[in-house]
Amino acid sequence: MPEQPAPEHAPRHETLIGAIRRYLATHPAAADTVEGIAGWAVGAVASVTADEVRTALTHMEARGEVARRDAGGTEVFARTDAAHGARGTVRIGVDLGGSKTEVIALDGNGRELVRRREPTPHNDYDAILALVATLIAGAERDSGATPGNTTVGVGTPGSLSRATGLLRGSNSVCLNGMPVRRDLEARLGRAVALANDANCFALSEATDGAGQGGDVVFGVILGTGVGGGIVVRGRVLDGCNSIGGEWGHNPLPWPTDDERPGAECFCGQRGCIETWLSGPGMARDHQVVGGDALPAHEIVARAAAHDAASVASLARYEERLARALAHVINIVDPDVIVLGGGLSNVDRWYKSVPRLWTRWVFSDRVDTKLVRHAHGDSSGVRGAAWLAA
Numbered sequence: 001m002p003e004q005p006a007p008e009h010a011p012r013h014e015t016l017i018g019a020i021r022r023y024l025a026t027h028p029a030a031a032d033t034v035e036g037i038a039g040w041a042v043g044a045v046a047s048v049t050a051d052e053v054r055t056a057l058t059h060m061e062a063r064g065e066v067a068r069r070d071a072g073g074t075e076v077f078a079r080t081d082a083a084h085g086a087r088g089t090v091r092i093g094v095d096l097g098g099s100k101t102e103v104i105a106l107d108g109n110g111r112e113l114v115r116r117r118e119p120t121p122h123n124d125y126d127a128i129l130a131l132v133a134t135l136i137a138g139a140e141r142d143s144g145a146t147p148g149n150t151t152v153g154v155g156t157p158g159s160l161s162r163a164t165g166l167l168r169g170s171n172s173v174c175l176n177g178m179p180v181r182r183d184l185e186a187r188l189g190r191a192v193a194l195a196n197d198a199n200c201f202a203l204s205e206a207t208d209g210a211g212q213g214g215d216v217v218f219g220v221i222l223g224t225g226v227g228g229g230i231v232v233r234g235r236v237l238d239g240c241n242s243i244g245g246e247w248g249h250n251p252l253p254w255p256t257d258d259e260r261p262g263a264e265c266f267c268g269q270r271g272c273i274e275t276w277l278s279g280p281g282m283a284r285d286h287q288v289v290g291g292d293a294l295p296a297h298e299i300v301a302r303a304a305a306h307d308a309a310s311v312a313s314l315a316r317y318e319e320r321l322a323r324a325l326a327h328v329i330n331i332v333d334p335d336v337i338v339l340g341g342g343l344s345n346v347d348r349w350y351k352s353v354p355r356l357w358t359r360w361v362f363s364d365r366v367d368t369k370l371v372r373h374a375h376g377d378s379s380g381v382r383g384a385a386w387l388a389a
């Protein structure tokens with residue numbers, strides 16, 4: 001098996017961004033080339049390369065901190081007017097879930113200023129909008145934000161149809177078919193960014209979590225369902241159908257004969273990745289091969305206590321996870337894959353899966369990192385806050 005190198009470039013990347021910020025803060029009129037910035041950044045980050053500087057600047061550009069300009073045929077980067085105020089900007093994020101709705105306010109450095117959580121009103125569209133509006137107003141007030149200096153993002157299951165602006169695929173069914181963003185904007189009198197909750201997870205981890213520093217980050221949710229989101233240089237890859245990263249309802253790749261046709265999925269297909277890699281999927285597979293009817297977390301606990309049937313179930317699961325991720329690597333080739341959701345908290349995946357996926361990845365070596373989320377349950381709401389950045 002090839003060794004899996006784990007380049008720890010995330011702290012270095014962040015040090016570099018910090019150095020560029022400090023330089024721009026003290027030289028507001030400076031505009032410099034990538035090579036020029038690399039030259040003075042060497043003092044802060046030893047042997048920094050132009051590629052590293054370009055990656056850092058691209059991330060800062062996505063956050064609106066620097067702008068790319070053409071200076072007589074030469075590409076230069078300069079501080080934006082917005083960058084100076086960025087530290088004072090308060091980013092409000094809302095995670096609108098089926099059972100609870102959470103709000104967070106972050107300062108320009110990603111520090112949490114306010115957090116509040118309420119039960120989501122059941123099946124009552126107007127009450128849900130009213131709650132979201134109240135939570136946002138409260139977070140704005142309690143964070144001490146100055147008027148006009150806040151951004152608002154909302155993460156929720158499902159996605160907005162580009163064609164109609166209506167939400168679809170939400171498990172809060174009263175939101176489906178409704179113009180959620182338009183109605184929220186009308187109620188709040190301001191722009192609102194709205195994205196799928198898995199995209200918010202990926203954005204949170206790519207911005208200042210376990211995927212920080214990666215050019216391309218694939219965020220994976222392994223929970224009651226299986227979802228995913230792709231972030232490219234600090235921006236969510238939404239896609240023309242707004243389904244970028246939705247891998248859970250692709251079929252399990254390289255299936256064996258006994259894996260076909262697979263269990264029925266709620267989406268109407270059979271053998272979807274979700275039917276294998278969700279918590280209920282693991283539980284079903286465990287039972288199909290003769291194990292007890294147990295929830296996934298119990299199978300994981302029994303495996304830790306060396307129960308042979310549960311150990312075997314985890315081995316089947318991690319091999320399928322490796323296949324499913326190899327498929328993604330062959331298409332998107334992310335620098336980092338971040339796992340979230342209840343089934344991401346199994347230590348062995350982070351060693352076993354990168355050993356296994358080399359068999360299916362179409363490359364002589366695989367440098368992709370597989371890492372556990374850094375922000376846990378907070379990733380959804382943090383990512384929502386970063387949406388409007």
Ligand SMILES: [Zn+2]
Nearest residue numbers: 249265267272
């Ligand atoms: Zn499906």
